[in-house]
Amino acid sequence: MTGEEAAAAVVELVRHRVAGRPAPPDEALAVTVAETAREAGLVLGAQGLALLVGRVRDDVWGAGPLQPFLDDPDVTDVLVNGPDDVWVDRAGRLTHAPVRLGTGADVRALAVRLAASAGQRLDDAAPVVDARLADGTRLHAVLPPLAGVCTLLSLRTVRRRAFALAALTASGTLAPGLEVLLTALVRARATILVSGSTGAGKTTLLAALVGVVPRDERVVVIEESEELRPEHPHVVRLLARSANVEGAGRVDLTDLVRQALRMRPDRIVLGECRGPEVRDVLGALNTGHDGGFATLHANTAADVPARLEALGALAGLTQDALAAQAASALDVVLHVRREGGRRYVAEAGVVRRAAGGRLEVATALVCDARGTTVRHDAYDALVRLAERPAGS
Missing domain, CATH: 3.40.50.300 (P-loop containing nucleotide triphosphate hydrolases)
Incomplete structure (x- = not known):
């Protein structure tokens, strides 16, 4: 198992442990991640633990690989057209983002998880959702076949501080x-x-x-x-x-x-x-x-x-x-x-x-x-x- 595969396995184990719980403070999450990593046979240094804690937080409670864009104060919109087709509106300009989301099934799973975190249903019976995430980000998602071949995901950030x-x-x-x-x-x-x-x-x-x-x-x-x-x-x-x-x-x-x-x-x-x-x-x-x-x-x-x-x-x-x-x-x-x-x-x-x-x-x-x-x-x-x- 490669280091990346081991890290992904730890993220999934932590996900099951904390399912349904609100996001804990970094200190408490670090303890859970460290214990899970040891049980999985993964040795982590201080820097590695910090990186894995951030990844767990993004993947379990955040938007996964898209979370760094949502944390960028210059980004207003993140638009997903496909696993390798992600666009970011930064400072008023729309540019293609160098990020991969896996497969179409992974994009759908991300959209379903985000909708669930906002208390909304997203499935074949309810293929469209418009919701608000815990941090204020606005989520809009459309599932195939309404969306064609891949789930369409639109995330609009909320400005943390109002301009005078x-x-x-x-x-x-x-x-x-x-x-x-x-x-x-x-x-x-x-x-x-x-x-x-x-x-x-x-x-x-x-x-x-x-x-x-x-x-x-x-x-x-x-x-x-x-x-x-x-x-x-x-x-x-x-x-x-x-x-x-x-x-x-x-x-x-x-x-x-x-x-x-x-x-x-x-x-x-x-x-x-x-x-x-x-x-x-x-x-x-x-x-x-x-x-x-x-x-x-x-x-x-x-x-x-x-x-x-x-x-x-x-x-x-x-x-x-x-x-x-x-x-x-x-x-x-x-x-x-x-x-x-x-x-x-x-x-x-x-x-x-x-x-x-x-x-x-x-x-x-x-x-x-x-x-x-x-x-x-x-x-x-x-x-x-x-x-x-x-x-x-």
Whole structure:
């Protein structure tokens, strides 16, 4: 038996010993690994033991060979298309990763284990899973034949520390001068909708905005899964829950928005508006709960009204009713874009009703990836929003 085979055997023995238990501290795990290695006839030095402890932790409680990528602070996504086809989004650029996951069966086993660790089922009867791992990583997996010949695995990391607006300015996400304007909008209790595509940086910007909220205000965050981790001392969160294998126990975002209203919120934050909960969110923002935040998938700021109308239709709202509610509830749209590995705020617009009563987002600012800013017709209206007394 080679050294690698012996190490793999020890990992499997430890896996059976600790099955079903939470991850222990490194010291306790080192004792278990050392005892198991001795029983297997494997002699380990201090360095070898430390390496094997790390491998056990990754393989039993983590994502196995993928765990080092998840631990990298510059990595946002790890995408598995096959045993030898792994891609990593690092610092905004997608690159092929030099890692091997064995066989297609090994990829499936990894996906099933990760789903089980999140309390979810993944098998032929339930071939798709969307779950949250213990460290906050978002797991999405699809089994064959839905996924073709090999299990598809997508892992999205959660940023351990929220960026402040100043840090976003330093990184180029915010154009010079935008930090002051956004801070004023938050302090003036403007209701802000952050739009953009998947992976454009909506959640990062949203967390930074919440971090500007005064420290004596209570923030209630509503999400499908825990992604938003703002630097604020008084944040409480409500998380949606999927139905269990019997089809019972589902709690959706609409339910949570209604519950949030009973929790004495100063600010309501919806991690992502993507369904009929738009009706309840707009209703809440129209009943004295101004200064809230939400994110929305959209191609441009100008496309936000059409997106809201589509979501409103799911909730039974007519186009006129949606326009009336949104124009009263929402103040500003900030659109973020990902381009050439850069994420940046590309547009700022003011929400209003146009001639004929249609909802529109009037362009106030347009920024490019180099930080150049151009003012447009609605800029003065945006400044007025930032300068109004809070709560007016």
